Amino acid sequence: MALWKLKAEHPMQTTKSLVLSLTLPVFAGLAAMAHGQTGPEETVPGEATAEEAPQQDAAQSSEAGTDQQPDLEDLRRQILATGDAAALDRLAALAEGGDGRALGFMGDVYSRGGAVPVDMARALDYYGRAVESGNQGALVRLGELYRDGSLIPADPEKAFDYFSRAAEAENPWGILRLGEAYMRGTGTAQDVARGLEIIGGLGPALNGAALASLGDFYLRGGPVQADAAKAIDYHEQAAAAGSSSSLTRLGEVYRDGNGVPADPARALDYFQQAADLGNLTGLVRLGEAHVHGVGTDVDVARGIALIEEAAGQGNAGAMATLGDLYALGGAVPADGAKAVEWYERSVAAGNGWLLVRLGDTYRDGRLVEADPALAFAYYQRAAEAGQSSGIVRLGEAYVQGLGVPADVERGLSLIEETAASGNASAMATLGNLYSRGGAVAADPAKALDYYRQAAEAGHVGAMVNLGDLYRDGGAGTADPGQGVEYYRQAAEAGNVWGAIRLGEAYLYGQGVERDIARGIAEIERSAAAGNAPAVRALLSIHRDGRGSAIPRAPGKARDALERYGAFLPADERAREVLLLDTAAATDRTDFRAISEGLEALPASVRRDALAGMRGANANAYVYAVQDRLAQRGLYGGPLNGLLTGSTIRAINALCSQSGQASRCVRGPLHGETARLVSETLFPL
Template sequence: IVADPQKAFDAFQRAADAGNPTGKIRLGEAYITGKGVSKDANHGLALIEEATAQNNSAFYTLGDFLSRGDFVQADADAGIKAFLAAGEAGNAYAFIRLGEIYRDGTLVPKNAKKSIDYYRKAAAMGQSQALLALGENYVYQRYGAKFNKNIGVQLITDAAKQGNEQAVATLANLQISGKGLPKNAAKAVKSLTEAADRGNSRAANMLLAIYRDGRGKDIPQNISKARDILVRYEKLYAPQDLARERIVLLAASATSVTDFKELAASLSGAPPAIQSSTISRLRYTNPNAYVYVAQDRLKQRGLYSGPVNGLLTRSTIQAMNKLCQESPSAKRCDGGPLDNVAANLISVLLN
């Protein structure tokens, strides 16, 4: 089905008019992002707030918009309040988001104790993803060097024992990097292959990423092997995930303007739901491909008039900064367009 924001908006409007709270949430999202209708963030937020009376998931959506600040002004108090309501209503992911907020300190001052407590709360609700995230925070010392990496490895191991597929892939990745586990790239690749053969899609994807991007001298980049891996395990992927990985793999071998043009065309034809995340991934796999896509889309929006060639020129940076000004969170772009925080926002706005 070809995406049609206007038809989607009309359908959401009918659902909302019929009293469907999910329709009201989606209608609110459309107004906030301007998809299928002129942007009206305040009206969109009001619609989602109305939906909270009938649908607890609306609290999470509200907290998401108010905490990220991509399309509306970030509001720490209101965002946290919405996530707390969602969490108390049974949404463990809301507590994970609260853990992220207090870990990162971009919305409120960093508070390691609160962050850990919220992750633990989500884990107590049976959410193994919370154990995995908390474990990674310890291993990568996101709370500071005083927190024990061994505790982090144990938490990730516990998540794997609970059946979390990503945790299995993360443990292998730690073996490759030597963070928290003895460095052994060959053993890591073997465990990923065995897990993928058992049907673990996250292990297959980690294996793909390892050869697509390379891991330095430990595992050199091997595009041919990455292609074989994607073909071998493609049945483990959901259709949209498979589409994204094919595009990112295409980017890994793109070196010319002709290659970048083909990549941009493939991206434009991909489902809208995966385009932002795919653009963001390009920055890591092939920065020049990321810049090319940005130039192409900025030119379509009338924000850039220079050559579309994948080179990060001064005029390209200026155009990206103009794009950032469309968001209430424009300061997130202060680190430059290739900074991780900035690239994530730019990827959302380019979509």
């Protein structure tokens, strides 16, 4: 029996009868659809993201004796790249005539995005008919869709069944996907040894795709221990066998210094080789290298042109990258409207994972004006596609009344059912709700339990929250030393907040012996890795100091901004520059310039900047508050930056107007008072 054959004792030894749904599932069944599928930021170790995976094209089947029509592939590429109506009509006619390859290609056209909008009802219909015609490649593609769950609800068991059927038909892509399913435990009991045996048995077949898959497993770890040397060896073998995806991956390894010394020039060469072979992700990485000067001089125009070239060929990842560039700013001017436009185009091209990010964008109002109703609509679309992250966000929207009348019971039900399916993010979200209180009554014991479940499932954010509970004594758990261990686990897993909290523990001697140099080093290590929150924390430490033990060091703060400022969005960089100028201000002339500079900042960061000014320079902060209180008619005294009695009375009046005067009881310069003052003076 071949390695990929199902063993008789396996509980899924017989192929189930599957019925393809021709329409997307109705909303009523959302909670039952969740199977713990993660978004692209939580890629399963060893699994390529949608843009880079060497996925099976449904028309590539292994059946012998099929008359080949060499122009079909050209038609498919033409349609995906340009949406050519005549080509689409021709391909559709061939499909309606019963051509199995054409049926599979029509499924690709409507599921892969590009010039033709994604239409999963049509795609599933075409794939179903392709399977009936004997196109085994369509089985593989259906398995991928149900495995990934970005366009239709994830169903790991159904994915495993499709891969099994394709493997039984000796389709090599089906064999590969079956091996990967065993590696990850997708829809079946995890069996790493069997998965490695199945994938390894393919050798250099499929232009090195099996070798590339093994390379990814050893690169990312998870089912197997991460081993950079093995990963590079497998990817080099795959590249020699024709895998352009492995060339891209090797470029990423040498760009990031993942297990090897970083080598930007070598990374650039790999990206160029991949792009020359037509790999669109390689073309995107080449563009990014030119934008950021990786292995070459910075050439933003050329870099953007390369990424746009990939986007023009329908590559959803390229569109998302352009969205990120315009969202972050820096290399190109920040432009929220352009960022959202590219994100929406990426979604239309099949990148369903961006639905949640678009929802967050309209929820937070950072790139564009906040629109709760539109945020809710994006979350609903993600949920209807079966994305667990979309279901969780939808539940939160119901709990908070975001864009929809509040329905706490319905919201909790959605999140709880998703958590019950094993989804760690849902568990962590429940921990947050019960920890913070509000619409859901605070319950520290429940929060602790949900955080523990999430942490045990590998959720690093929950590890940080557990660390906070143990540090602060929430739910009767005061144990700073245990808190440090949770922070350490999160930091070692690459979580920026874990690194920051670990650094702070050493800075203040919380649960460990105080070691200021080590604390700063922990935070700076995370900043150097490109984590914006760590950059902000590092700047704050040097700029504002931390009492007598850590004096202010504005020179170090400016050096840090010079080194790591590129990791901050453009609006945040502008805020940090203003805060550094605030720290250096010494007289009323300086204070006036700071107050005017505050008004010139992007609206998205004004309130944070004003609150941050309190720590950077209390007198400059008071001056800016006086200036705005005077504009509101609450203050009639001189603008001098001094905390006079009339200034205090004006601040108290503002607190009363806000309806949250209780937040100001600790005094006019307390951090909570400063946050309320900033929120009231600069409402979102």
